[in-house]
Amino acid sequence: MSRPIKVVMAKLGLDIHWRGAVAVSRMLRDEGMEVVYLGNQFPEQIVNAAVQEGADVVGLSTLGGNHNSLGPKVVELLRKKGLEDILVLMGGVIPPEDIPALKEKGIAAVFGPESKIVDIASFIRGKVS
Amino acid sequence: MVALGRALKEVENQTPLGYEIIKHTVTKKGNAHVVGVTGPPGVGKSTLTGKLCRFWADMGLSVGVICVDPTSPFKGGALLGDRIRMQELAKLPNVFIKSLATRGNVGGIAASTGDIVQVMDAFGKDIIIVETVGVGQVEFDVMDVADTVVLVTVPGLGDTIQTLKAGIMEVAAVYVVNQADRPGADESVSDLQMMIEESAASTWKPSVLKTVAIDNDGTEQLLDEVERHKEYLKETCLWVGNRRERNIKQLFKVIQNSFKQQLNEYIETNGELQKLVSQVGEGKLDPHSAAEDIIANLIRKTPLGGN
Ligand code: B12
Ligand SMILES: Nc1nc2c(ncn2[C@@H]2O[C@H](COP(=O)(O)OP(=O)(O)OP(=O)(O)O)[C@@H](O)[C@H]2O)c(=O)[nH]1
Numbered sequence: 042m043s044r045p046i047k048v049v050m051a052k053l054g055l056d057i058h059w060r061g062a063v064a065v066s067r068m069l070r071d072e073g074m075e076v077v078y079l080g081n082q083f084p085e086q087i088v089n090a091a092v093q094e095g096a097d098v099v100g101l102s103t104l105g106g107n108h109n110s111l112g113p114k115v116v117e118l119l120r121k122k123g124l125e126d127i128l129v130l131m132g133g134v135i136p137p138e139d140i141p142a143l144k145e146k147g148i149a150a151v152f153g154p155e156s157k158i159v160d161i162a163s164f165i166r167g168k169v170s
Numbered sequence: 171m172v173a174l175g176r177a178l179k180e181v182e183n184q185t186p187l188g189y190e191i192i193k194h195t196v197t198k199k200g201n202a203h204v205v206g207v208t209g210p211p212g213v214g215k216s217t218l219t220g221k222l223c224r225f226w227a228d229m230g231l232s233v234g235v236i237c238v239d240p241t242s243p244f245k246g247g248a249l250l251g252d253r254i255r256m257q258e259l260a261k262l263p264n265v266f267i268k269s270l271a272t273r274g275n276v277g278g279i280a281a282s283t284g285d286i287v288q289v290m291d292a293f294g295k296d297i298i299i300v301e302t303v304g305v306g307q308v309e310f311d312v313m314d315v316a317d318t319v320v321l322v323t324v325p326g327l328g329d330t331i332q333t334l335k336a337g338i339m340e341v342a343a344v345y346v347v348n349q350a351d352r353p354g355a356d357e358s359v360s361d362l363q364m365m366i367e368e369s370a371a372s373t374w375k376p377s378v379l380k381t382v383a384i385d386n387d388g389t390e391q392l393l394d395e396v397e398r399h400k401e402y403l404k405e406t407c408l409w410v411g412n413r414r415e416r417n418i419k420q421l422f423k424v425i426q427n428s429f430k431q432q433l434n435e436y437i438e439t440n441g442e443l444q445k446l447v448s449q450v451g452e453g454k455l456d457p458h459s460a461a462e463d464i465i466a467n468l469i470r471k472t473p474l475g476g477n
């Protein structure tokens with residue numbers, strides 16, 4: 042794609058951990074993407090922001106254990122608005138046994154601690170075209 | 171909201187559909203009051219924008235916000251962080267926020283800003299706020315999209331204001347010294363007031379206000395002043411006159427951008443002209459003579475309507 046990929050990045054719900062979300066935002070910028078950083082938001086507001094910003098990708102960062110309850114909600118709300126083409130990614134501390142269910146509910150991928158930015162970026166580029 | 175979101179995405183990315191949208195919305199614009207918020211980096215533009223927006227939204231108006239942040243010159247990416255200062259707006263259904271990266275445009279806003287304003291306007295926004303990137307001395311393109319420009323500064327930026335001076339006197343309708351909780355605010359206010367008096371050319375006398383955006387202090391006065399400027403524009407017919415001028419200016423900007431692009435493509439793909447280019451590269455021909463030859467070769471007038 043010739044234009045930059047647009048990513049809306051949020052810390053999911055009230056999760057206080059910000060290092061990962063900010064680090065990934067910066068690194069995706071350095072990969073040539075445009076990253077709109079929202080800070081902490083709940084699914085409804087994240088989806089509204091994705092609509093307004095014309096996002097290609099929604100990134101959710103969560104280390105606080107709310108991934109099962111809030112993550113799939115984002116996908117569901119996007120689908121309700123007819124925006125199932127937006128890629129939804131999660132990252133942070135998410136127990137491996139929770140990942141299959143998240144994927145089943147439409148989370149495209151989950152990136153845990155120590156994830157490499159090249160993997161995240163190439164996953165995004167592979168899906169968004 | 172979904173329809174506007176989709177439309178703006180096309181316009182932002184300058185797709186063929188985006189051009190269609192611009193064509194079809196051009197006659198529907200002209201109602202919204204477009205307010206520009208500009209000033210040096212980190213002075214509180216986003217925080218102030220959020221507060222103003224909140225007032226208007228609470229009055230039941232439909233508000234559009236366009237926040238521009240710089241694209242990194244190295245990798246072409248951008249971190250668009252203005253929304254983080256406007257989190258209280260996220261739950262308001264009548265506020266629509268669009269973040270734009272400059273994508274190489276100089277002048278303090280993105281090249282697509284004017285088009286995005288137009289489409290928001292056509293979609294019925296009452297007020298559209300445009301927050302520029304943090305500006306230095308020469309980035310005042312916000313004038314070309316906004317009816318009312320608010321220039322924000324902070325105490326202790328006296329020197330910066332001096333360097334801005336040449337440009338700002340013609341730009342801003344309202345001056346704000348934000349972060350007035352910090353020392354030196356009154357000095358900054360009187361400095362600005364002095365400069366305004368020196369350049370008393372227009373019938374509009376800009377005021378200088380003090381605000382503490384984080385505490386929502388002085389922001390209501392700012393709102394009043396912005397509204398007062400709108401009344402002034404309407405009473406003096408500048409509301410219409412300025413828009414006319416802006417439309418024409420936009421035309422010339424589009425011509426120049428599009429011309430530059432087509433020109434580069436033409437030269438790159440034309441073998442004859444490439445010969446001249448490489449002669450200049452090798453230092454055998456001076457750039458002035460080469461440019462003259464190339465331009466003479468280019469300008470063949472075609473009648474309007476045909477190409
Ligand atoms: C630092 C830290 C804190 C700091 C946070 C400050 C800050 N700057 O963020 C403080 C002390 C405040 C804190 C508080 C808490 N913490 Co804490 N914290 C950590 C710690 C030690 C490191 C996190 C970190 O910054 N890592 C560095 C960054 C760069 O890594 P990262 O966030 O994982 O990001 C990487 C990937 O996950 C991924 N990624 C992250 N986000 C995204 C998003 C997308 C879209 C993508 C693609 C990728 C991606 O990419 C990054 C780069 O590889 C972890 C332990 C750990 N090993 O993770 C615990 C940890 C996350 N915390 C934990 C807990 C329980 C808490 C508290 C609830 C503790 C308490 N009882 O009060 C509170 C949270 C309160 C709240 N409301 O959220 C648990 C979480 C357990 C769980 N989820 O099952 C952990 C795992 C510790 C543990 N082993 O128990 N914490
Ligand atoms: N002390 C004080 N801090 C303020 C005030 N207004 C904003 N700030 C803080 O100043 C910092 C920058 O505010 P922003 O609103 O992001 O400034 P900005 O001009 O939009 O910044 P850029 O978009 O990066 O140029 C933030 O940490 C704000 O909380 C104020 O009135 N007083």
Ligand SMILES: [Mg+2]
Pocket residue numbers: 215216217251252301
């Ligand atoms: Mg800002």
